[in-house]
Amino acid sequence: DGGITQSPKYLFRKEGQNVTLSCEQNLNHDAMYWYRQDPGQGLRLIYYSQIVNDFQKGDIAEGYSVSREKKESFPLTVTSAQKNPTAFYLCASSPEGANEKLFFGSGTQLSVL
């Protein structure tokens, strides 16, 4: 069953703690993305990776870090530097190309304790 798997579905962060959100895809897509969703604000791009071992900052990268060691995996770490991390985080992937649609995971809701 092909798709994008995000885990966990819910995550709680204590102050000063780093947490990592998992994103795995078996669609053989080159590009992967992390978006943050806040109510009434739509989706904003955090990081983007077009190929293994390469990634670029999006519009709101401060306080976040990523890695792309494997084509299938694109984990996102929310660091203690991100002062307002409560949001719904969405991972997506797409084939290479500018007019390709994105395929989204089911999301992770991150909350601060």
Next chain:
Amino acid sequence: AQSVAQPEDQVNVAEGNPLTVKCTYSVSGNPYLFWYVQYPNRGLQFLLKYITGDNLVKGSYGFEAEFNKSQTSFHLKKPSALVSDSALYFCAVRDNRWSNTGKLIFGQGTTLQVKP
């Protein structure tokens, strides 16, 4: 600046009636436009896209969208709404600052409520 606007936070329509969810955009160069739908606590699902060609684009679940270059709009439409269409709808445009990538700029979303 490149942007997408969805002027309505919520659209209410009765089941069986036609629906329209509005979207306007501002982008340099040719616009690549998309509509996605999101059900509660889920990821986004692709509905349709406009790249080039006919201004009327047909997509999933009976939805269609009309591209209007002069009005810089890409409104989502459906002739007869279903209760199951109730969801959050996002319009998006490719960010042309990132050429040859799928990076999108999203609107803030419109909640569609279809009442029986």
